Amino acid sequence: xxxxxxxxxxxxxxxxxxxxxxxxxxxxxxxSIRLTSTAFEDGARIxxxxxxxxxxxxxPLAWTNIPAEAKELVLLVEDYDxxxxxxxxxxxxxxxxxxxxxxxxxxxxxxxxxxxxxxxLLGRNSMGQxxxxxxxxxxxxxxxxxxxxxxxxxxxxxxxxxxxxxxxxDAIKDHTVLATxxxxxxxxx
Numbered sequence: 315x316x317x318x319x320x321x322x323x324x325x326x327x328x329x330x331x332x333x334x335x336x337x338x339x340x341x342x343x344x345x346s347i348r349l350t351s352t353a354f355e356d357g358a359r360i361x362x363x364x365x366x367x368x369x370x371x372x373x374p375l376a377w378t379n380i381p382a383e384a385k386e387l388v389l390l391v392e393d394y395d396x397x398x399x400x401x402x403x404x405x406x407x408x409x410x411x412x413x414x415x416x417x418x419x420x421x422x423x424x425x426x427x428x429x430x431x432x433x434x435l436l437g438r439n440s441m442g443q444x445x446x447x448x449x450x451x452x453x454x455x456x457x458x459x460x461x462x463x464x465x466x467x468x469x470x471x472x473x474x475x476x477x478x479x480x481x482x483x484d485a486i487k488d489h490t491v492l493a494t495x496x497x498x499x500x501x502x503x
Contacts, residue, residue: 327394327395327396327397328394328395328396328397328398328399328400328401328402329394330394330459332394332399332400332401333392333394333401333461333463334390334392334401334463334479334483335461335463335465335494335496337483339486339487339491340491340494343491343492343493343494344492344493344494345493345494345495345496346379346381346493346494346495347377347378347379347380347464347466347493347494347495348377348378348379348495349375349376349377349462349464349495349496349497350375350376350377350497351373351374351375351376351462351497351499352374352376353373353374353419354373354499356497356498356499357498357499357500358499358500359499359500359501359502360373360448360449360460360499360500360501361373364448364449365448365449365450365501366425366447366448366449366450367450367503369426369427370424370425370426370427370446370447370448371419371420371424371426371427371446371448372405372417372419372420372421372422372424372446372448373419373499374416374417374418374419374421375389375416375417375462375497376415376416377415377416377464377495378415379493379495380412380466380493381412381466381492381493383468383492384412384466384467384468384492384493385412385467385468385469385470386408386409386410386411386412386466386467386469386470386471387410387411387412387414387464387465387466387467388406388407388408388409388410388464388465388467388471388482388486389405389406389407389408389410389417389462389463389464389465390403390405390406390407390462390463390465390479390482391403391404391405391446391460391461391462391463392404392460392461392463393449393451393458393459393460393461394458394459394461395451395455395456395457395458395459396451396458397452397455400479401461402440403439403440403478403479404439404440404446404447404448404449404460405422405436405439405445405446405447406436406437406438406439406477406478406479406482407422407434407435407436407437408435408436408437408471408477408482409435409470409471412466422434422436422445422446423436423444423445423446424445424446424447424448425443425445425447428445436476437476437477437478437479437481437482438476438477438478439478440478440479444476449499449501450503451501451502451503452503453503454503455502455503456502457500457501457502458500458501458502459498459499459500460498460499460500460501461496461497461498462496462497462498462499463494463495463496464494464495464496465486465491465493465494466491466492466493466494467486467489467490467491467492468489468490468491468492469489469490471485471486471489472485473485
């Protein structure tokens with residue numbers, strides 16, 4: 315039944331232009347950060363271990379070329395193929411030290427690995443959770459693109475409450491984004 319619904323909804327997608335890094339605010343920001351994973355290449359299929367169908371644990375990520383003047387890094391994961399007006403946010407981690415070089419596999423809390431990770435500040439994803447929710451596209455909807463986005467900020471962000479995507483976008487309006495990086499994986503059921 316879900317596969318039939320997925321096929322009917324196939325033409326409906328938020329679109330790549332709705333991604334956070336596609337906003338006009340970021341048009342002049344250099345995409346000089348190199349964001350990689352040992353689990354999948356850019357543009358390749360995300361292994362099922364990192365999806366709801368298997369382990370639903372966070373994949374290993376590494377980054378380089380962080381600007382020296384960065385005060386904070388922010389990591390988001392968005393799915394722009396969902397049949398909604400805006401991408402589905404699967405993860406928001408902010409206040410990452412600019413000296414960090416990545417996250418090991420399973421370093422972020424998830425549904426199947428919920429233990430707290432001291433020192434991590436997580437916003438609410440589109441499911442209302444402070445965790446990584448792996449790819450879970452509607453069966454039959456076709457391949458979905460999961461974009462891991464890393465931002466280097468010149469100032470640190472402060473929030474009165476746990477931020478969601480909209481609160482994060484509102485908060486960075488007046489902040490300088492020094493550089494960005496992007497890694498895209500695909501998944502289909």
